Amino acid sequence: MNLFANLTNVLNSEVLSRIAAYIDEPFEKTSKAVDGLVYTIVGGLMKRTTSEIGVNQLYNHIQKGRYDGLSLDNLPTVLRDPAQTNTLITQGNDVISHLLPAMKSSIGSMISSYAGIRNSSAISLLGLTTTIVLQVLGKQVKDQKLDADGLATSLFSEREAFVSIVPEEFMPRLVEKVGLHQVVAGLATPARRAVVESPGRTVVTATRPAINYDLGDDSETDNGALTKWGVGALIALALAFGGYYLYQNTQKYSDGTEEATDVTTVTSDTIQADTVTRSLAVPKEQAVKTAPKSTSAISASALSATGLAGAAASGSLTQQLAPYLGNAALPKGRTLPLTGIAFQPGSLSMTPGSQATVNELATLLKTYPQMQVLLVGFANDAPGGVLTNKALSFKRVNTIKQQLVSSGINFMRIDAIGRGTGIAKGDTSRVPKPAMRKIILKVVSK
Structure with missing residues (x-):
């Protein structure tokens, strides 16, 4: 489909200059923001088309909105x-509200922060x-005569x-x-969608994908309204139960006889701050005070009770x-290298013995x-061509993550990112730095 190449051709320097003038922002920042939005929209549409509702909605918006690419010639x-530009903006914001419901403000904030x-x-x-x-996308649909399924597959x-x-x-x-x-x-x-042949007609029915995590946009249906009322009732019930639970625990510990425990609630924003704003270079181990022996180590009996005794004996x-x-x-x-996991040069195939460490990590999780x-x-052995060291x-790391998820670990508990060789392209320090090829594990929360 070569979508990104086509978008690069359309969003050339002349177009970006006119866009920057319209929003009154510097060209460099505008270009960075548009790039970020292209990635965001394409990624969001990929996610949207993991459900049959999303596939149909995207295809219908393209057909009903007459998105055929003809207007790109005189963009x-x-x-x-300014009037025509404002029409395009209004049209796009209306579409995004349907295809990525309730995400417009959060996307705007993300791009504002990213591009400045x-x-x-x-x-x-x-x-x-x-x-x-x-x-x-509409031009691709028209030129290649794609139906809804073909559009989703191509995307x-x-x-x-x-x-x-x-x-x-x-x-x-x-x-x-x-x-x-x-x-x-x-x-x-x-x-x-499955095509079922019957005498005299063809019926198209929807089939669910293997993984479906899409939040359907049912704001325009009566069933959607009922669903929202039901969800609201459940939330109210949960809040009432939570209040009662907190009251009971407050009474239980009000005499001060129990020792307070420091519990940190990890939200998605906390995880994002921890994994995005902090440097992903391997940090030095944090110095900590030596705790009493009884609390700083797990005894053999404790390991046995958690099912890790065998793993501890066989894996570091x-x-x-x-x-x-x-x-x-x-x-x-804490960070540590996963020395037990390695890959064949220039490939995604693990070396013999690596699976044992992946299984051990799954057991710990x-x-x-x-x-x-x-x-x-980190990688320094990319075969070249399209596949870079960063990719x-x-x-x-996503191969490892996929195996952990397949073993039953919630994907939200595992973040993964590639750093390429570990040497920044803009590094002008002239200090020699060795290229790395390894996997680092960081404990974000425990």
Whole structure:
């Protein structure tokens, strides 16, 4: 489909200059914001088409909105007219409200922060970029005579290019904000409709994909209203129960005889701040006070009780992590190299013996259900061509993540990012730095 190449041709320097003039932002910041929005919209549409509702909605919007790419030929001329530009923005924002419901404000805030532009400018760019993306998709549909299933399949064929092209500093916040964990990890698939032949007619019915996590947009139906009332009632009931629970526990511990326990609630924003704003370079181990022996290590009987005794005897990962995870006095954030996991040169195939360490990590994640981790990949052996070291490192850590998810671990507990060789392209320090090829594990929460 070559979607990104087509979008690059459309969003040339002349078009970007006119867009920058319209929103009154610097050209460089406008270009960065538009790039970020292209990744966001394409990724969001991939996620949307994992449900049959999303597949039909995207296809119907393209057909009913007459997105056929014809207006792209005179796009620079259209952008000279503020009234016509505003029409494109309004049209795009209306579409995004249906295809990615309740996400317009959060996307605007993300792009505003990423590119350093005003939030109002980001919202305007969101509408305009959405219209342009749909025009390019519509041209593909028209030229290739695609139906709804063909559009979804073609869109997902861009996943590999999507993973490779999204900038390293933008990928974590994009994945977190839009919920692209399954898409990036390669676990999501486009929904398809089954064609059933019957005498005299052909009936198209919807079939659910293997993985369906889409939140359907039912705001325009009576059933949607009933669903919202039902959800509201459940939330109210949950709040009432939570209040009663807190009251009971407050009474229980009000005499001060019980020792307070420091419990940190990890929200999605906390995880994002921890995995995005902090440096992903391997940090030095944090110095901690030596805790009493009885709390700083797990005894053999405790290991046996958690089912880790055999793993500790056969693998170093459990020996390193179990005492740390079992000691609440030690802070989160520990990092260590996964020396037991390696890949064949230039490939995504693990070396013999690597699977044992992956299984050991899965066991630890099951034993400590509050643990959340970040996998950081480094690679210096990409075969060249389209596959860069950064893309290869990202694919490798996502291979590990996919195996952990397949073993029963919630994908929300595992973040993954590729750092390529670990040497920044803009490094002007002239200090020699060795290229790395390894996997780092960081404990985000425990």
